[in-house]
Amino acid sequence: xxxxxxxxxxxxxxxxxxxxxxxxGEGGLDKEIKTGELNxxxxxxxxxxxxxxxxxxxIFGQGExxxxxxxxxxxxIKVYDDFFSYPVLCCIFxxxxxxxxxFLEYAEKRNIPIFLSKRSxxxxxxxxxxxxxxxxxxxxxxHATLVDVFGVGVLLTGKSGVGKSETALELIExxxxxxxxxxxxxxxxxxxxxxxxxxxxxxxxxEIRGIGIVNVRxxxxxxxxxxxxxxxxxxxxxxxxxxxxxxxxGLDEKKYTILDIxxxxxxxxxxxxxxxxxxxxTAALNQRLKKVGINSARELDERIKKWIxxxxxx
Amino acid sequence: xxERDVVVNSDAGIHARPAMMIVREAMKYxxxxxxxxxxxxxxxxxxxxxxxxxxxSGSKLKIRASGEGEHExxxxxxxxxxxxxxx
Numbered sequence: 001x002x003x004x005x006x007x008x009x010x011x012x013x014x015x016x017x018x019x020x021x022x023x024x025g026e027g028g029l030d031k032e033i034k035t036g037e038l039n040x041x042x043x044x045x046x047x048x049x050x051x052x053x054x055x056x057x058x059i060f061g062q063g064e065x066x067x068x069x070x071x072x073x074x075x076x077i078k079v080y081d082d083f084f085s086y087p088v089l090c091c092i093f094x095x096x097x098x099x100x101x102x103f104l105e106y107a108e109k110r111n112i113p114i115f116l117s118k119r120s121x122x123x124x125x126x127x128x129x130x131x132x133x134x135x136x137x138x139x140x141x142x143h144a145t146l147v148d149v150f151g152v153g154v155l156l157t158g159k160s161g162v163g164k165s166e167t168a169l170e171l172i173e174x175x176x177x178x179x180x181x182x183x184x185x186x187x188x189x190x191x192x193x194x195x196x197x198x199x200x201x202x203x204x205x206x207e208i209r210g211i212g213i214v215n216v217r218x219x220x221x222x223x224x225x226x227x228x229x230x231x232x233x234x235x236x237x238x239x240x241x242x243x244x245x246x247x248x249x250g251l252d253e254k255k256y257t258i259l260d261i262x263x264x265x266x267x268x269x270x271x272x273x274x275x276x277x278x279x280x281x282t283a284a285l286n287q288r289l290k291k292v293g294i295n296s297a298r299e300l301d302e303r304i305k306k307w308i309x310x311x312x313x314x
Numbered sequence: 315x316x317e318r319d320v321v322v323n324s325d326a327g328i329h330a331r332p333a334m335m336i337v338r339e340a341m342k343y344x345x346x347x348x349x350x351x352x353x354x355x356x357x358x359x360x361x362x363x364x365x366x367x368x369x370x371s372g373s374k375l376k377i378r379a380s381g382e383g384e385h386e387x388x389x390x391x392x393x394x395x396x397x398x399x400x401x
Binding site for chain 1: 330341354355356357359360361362363365366368
């Protein structure tokens with residue numbers, strides 16, 4: 001996405017509509033939001049301007065509004081003169097507290113957008129941080145297919161023609177859900193959280209050689225798709241190569257790195273007659289087991305080692 | 315590796331049929347082929363991937379190939395785009 005401007009506040013950003021109403025300063029709507037950080041301007045209103053983060057979004061809650069309301073007309077002019085001498089990015093008033101006309105006049109003159117929100121300050125901030133973090137998150141577009149298999153976000157990768165889409169189709173038919181086919185936008189929401197979504201344009205379309213492009217949502221219904229899913233494992237599909245040693249134990253865990261985050265990773269060789277969807281379902285369930293602390297391969301290995309020691313002692 | 319820049323001029327951009335023309339040719343080659351628009355990379359052998367780039371008239375594209383037949387494939391695709399997919 002290109003430059004993020006204040007205009008998004010009214011047009012809606014991403015999936016969440018912040019439900020903001022513009023009161024004044026329309027001329028400043030094309031200003032760019034460069035940081036997702038917020039500022040409570042209480043100290044600035046009280047006259048303390050050291051470290052005043054004017055380039056952030058200013059949140060006026062109950063405290064700020066109450067402070068402004070008790071000012072005498074003369075004091076107001078002084079406070080607003082000082083406050084608006086900074087190139088403030090924009091102000092958001094929560095609880096639908098409408099600032100006085102003088103404040104709006106200043107804002108209008110200096111093209112500083114003033115928004116009104118119905119929400120409480122805490123609710124608004126929580127929601128805003130959630131929305132803005134995702135926008136400022138690092139992202140990458142991958143040529144892969146993302147499917148929610150038993151609640152596990154499985155990213156299928158592999159060369160074109162190896163059967164990613166066909167595998168996804170079969171998984172969908174078995175009740176799993178498609179997020180995106182052939183193009184997945186991955187965002188690093190947090191140091192340990194990768195969120196994958198399909199392309200806005202492609203939505204839930206899938207290309208199956210021999211049929212062409214089909215709309216999964218229309219054919220299989222709303223339960224067959226979802227818009228986003230956390231990526232919890234990566235499965236590389238590759239043509240069966242008899243010279244490659246495939247993992248037979250699952251004792252060593254391999255990692256696939258996306259945006260500096262390590263994701264559990266397995267390679268599944270594809271060959272006619274091999275039921276890939278069932279293998280993927282099993283891999284996903286095994287991943288879930290590992291998450292709750294059960295590692296099948298390791299446990300069997302431990303048991304055998306114990307048995308060997310005990311038997312050896314007899 | 316071969317890399318070329320091109321601007322798409324066909325009025326309709328790269329919609330389904332033009333995408334198919336690129337992909338169909340790309341599949342004949344062993345090399346990897348990537349179409350890049352605004353830092354987003356698409357696999358030139360996948361229709362959905364190419365369509366996902368949302369290439370419109372005026373879009374700047376980078377075409378990158380590496381492997382067997384890279385030169386032939388890139389020049390074929392450049393030719394397609396420069397001739398507005400009229401072959």
